[in-house]
Amino acid sequence: MDTISNKQRVLSFYKLIVGQRKAELIPEFVREDYIQHNRTAKQGRAGITAMINYLKTLPPPSVEAKSPIVRAIQEGDFVVTHLDIQFMGKRMAVIDFFKLKDGMLAEHWDAIQEMPDQTGLAVTAINGNSEIDKHASAENSKHIVEEFYKAVISKQAPVLISQFIKPDYIEHDPEIIGSGKSLINYLCDGIGGEIKLHRLIGEGGYVATQSEFKSEGKLFALYEIFRVEDNKIAERWSVKQSIPEGDSMF
Incomplete structure (x- = not known):
């Protein structure tokens, strides 16, 4: 296992597995005993594999598409991401919590909410500051x-x-x-x-x-x-x- 940060591991998981649909890489990122707290999904690697196989049936994202990840926060073994996702004609705000063990995804929680049309608004459900001040405690x-x-x-x-x-x-x-x-x-x-x-x-x-x-x-x-x-x-x-x-x- 390489020594990149847990946040980098999660971001790579999104890019390579979720974004590029590379299901063959799942064993490199996800533990076999992965715990999924979203009760609509299966447990373990099988749940991730089923999700990716479903995504493969949909049109792939454009290579010019903006990353859906707006914010990413790491503390120890926990990584939290804030996502802006367009899916099946709907725009969704998602906050994911991941717990990692030895650099691999071990546990996941999430909450998902459909966003109203906020076209033209200065303040939306997703926009705003996203840079982490490394000097702040x-x-x-x-x-x-x-x-x-x-x-x-x-x-x-x-x-x-x-x-x-x-x-x-x-x-x-x-x-x-x-x-x-x-x-x-x-x-x-x-x-x-x-x-x-x-x-x-x-x-x-x-x-x-x-x-x-x-x-x-x-x-x-x-x-x-x-x-x-x-x-x-x-x-x-x-x-x-x-x-x-x-x-x-x-």
């Missing part, structure tokens, strides 16, 4: 996001929660933008008391989170990416997906 960024969530979950007053948000904060969730609410009011008025934070992954000023919440009796997975700047949350992207009864995405 990942631990500090994770601490800020974790404290923000603690404040939301404990139902602190919005004025106290606002200390974590930059004045020029940019929200990318079309649902929140359309509601006319701030992120704080959206969380506090709707899901704040019902949300459970499962995982934080940080690199530089970026923090990816996995959480779940209940709304109107239904369970949802919420995968988010926060950008922290000057010790405050400056930008946020998210993907929300319903969780079937009795299932788990964590």
Whole structure:
């Protein structure tokens, strides 16, 4: 096994196996006991192989096509990617979480959400900053996001929660933008008391989170990416997906 980073391994997996449909390379990237948390897909290498074989039945992507990977975050054995995918006439936002072992893909979680038409909008569900500040402290960024969530979950007053948000904060969730609410009011008025934070992954000023919440009796997975700047949350992207009864995405 070569010594490239886990992030590079995941990006190569996307390019060679998903993009170029090279199913013969799967054993070089994916463990035999690969765990898939998306219950619509099969487990192990067989699940990846089935997905690639299906993709082979579709028209191949244009060689000029832009990479669907907008952001990639690595912390230790975890790699998180944020994707902008056009599939079967729909545009989808996807956040993937991968866990690697000895440089090979060992476990995968994802959340997928169809995006509305945002043509001509300055702020969309996907665009915005994507460069990781290598000088920023990942631990500090994770601490800020974790404290923000603690404040939301404990139902602190919005004025106290606002200390974590930059004045020029940019929200990318079309649902929140359309509601006319701030992120704080959206969380506090709707899901704040019902949300459970499962995982934080940080690199530089970026923090990816996995959480779940209940709304109107239904369970949802919420995968988010926060950008922290000057010790405050400056930008946020998210993907929300319903969780079937009795299932788990964590």
